[in-house]
Amino acid sequence: MPTLPPLDGIRVVDLSRVLAGPYCTALLADAGADVVKIEPTAGEDSRHLGPFRDGESIYFNVLNRGKRSLALNLKDDADRKVLFDLLDTADVLVENFRPGVTARLGIDYDTVHARNPRLVYASISGFGQDGPLAGSAAYDLVVQALSGIMSITGSPESGPTRLGESFGDLVAGLFAAWGISSALVGTRESGVGQHLDVAMFDSMLAMLPTAHSQLQASGVAPAGVGNRHPVSTPxxxxxxxxxxxxxxxxxxxxxxxxxxxxxxxxxxxxxxxxxxxxxxxxxxxxxxxxxxxxxxxxxxxxxxxxxxxxxxxxxxxNVEQALSSEQSRHRGLVESFDHPVAGTIDYVRQPVVFGDSARPGVRRSPLLDEHRQPLLSEIASR
Incomplete structure (x- = not known):
């Protein structure tokens, strides 16, 4: 008989926006976590990023599947109290503000940890919470450029080339989900949570073992060699x-x-x-x-x-062929949900098969502030 999904019973408060953080929490939702997405009253940034269908961002809805939405103004004392009351019931908080912002909002790790010592607090940023670049603006393109991945992508003719997806964000989100899951195991034993510092730059560097090996062996930084492998031929x-x-x-x-x-x-x-x-x-x-x-x-x-x-x-x-392939269908990789405005939206679920664990039922992305009343009721009844 199937067991419960691996993260069943885990509540995640998601303060993140756009890609790295929402991708992390989408993976956690796919594994059964109850993810509560805290959005500004005007909606999270990616609600306003294309492509659109009937005014709804497909991008947002894919990345925020399986979550519940609560709109709060974190500069407002009453709304911040709602957030703290919610955090008292939570196991995980995920944020990807620039370092220093949470302290200004009064929701930094030390403040939150004092109220809920079991909470795992994950901060995702471009360059980490400290270091010479910590305060710098970071988009995927910048991180790809500085991490070295662009220098080994492309050919001598093309020069450094960006990967065809925002892997700086995605890899950081993936490492954050791994870190959170690992930290939850530690918390189960110790009863105490911890602060996870996840940097896009660090995450991309961790994905370059072949290039790092080449550099150590030869003392020369590897360069782009097109589609061929840098070591093996053909x-x-x-x-x-x-x-x-x-x-x-x-x-x-x-x-x-x-x-x-x-x-x-x-x-x-x-x-x-x-x-x-x-x-x-x-x-x-x-x-x-x-x-x-x-x-x-x-x-x-x-x-x-x-x-x-x-x-x-x-x-x-191409992407369409891969998504519609018999291999993808057999593995059940592409799932879909019906959105009340945008209609049917397909997404690729997190790809790990957890043995006999039941797969959570498909849950759609939320409308802005859709779950205010049930969440406030849950907080009040705790």
């Missing part, structure tokens, strides 16, 4: 008769299998391709051999032949 996009395919070979046995699949056993005796390092040094020559083999085959034919040989290869899907 590991890139290649051209067939009707488009591009990807091929990933990361072992000597894999290369031997590729050579036989191409009916080019002679490549195994070529010193240029003797090992992974040599193949990477002579990447253009090996690329030419692969593309000569593939030039009279379609992408589908190439992928079928390589797949039958047990090699990792695929066509390149």
């Amino acid at each position: 590991f890139d996009t290649y051209r067939a008769s009707d488009g591009l395919f990807v091929l990933a070979v990361a072992s000597q046995s894999g290369f031997e299998k590729l050579a036989h699949t191409m009916d080019r056993a002679d490549l195994l005796g070529d010193n240029r391709f003797a090992d992974d390092t040599s193949r990477t040094d002579h990447e253009p020559a090996l690329r030419a051999e692969i593309e000569i083999w593939a030039k009279d085959k379609t992408v589908a034919e190439v992928v079928a032949v390589l797949g039958a040989a047990g090699l990792a290869s695929s066509e390149i899907w």
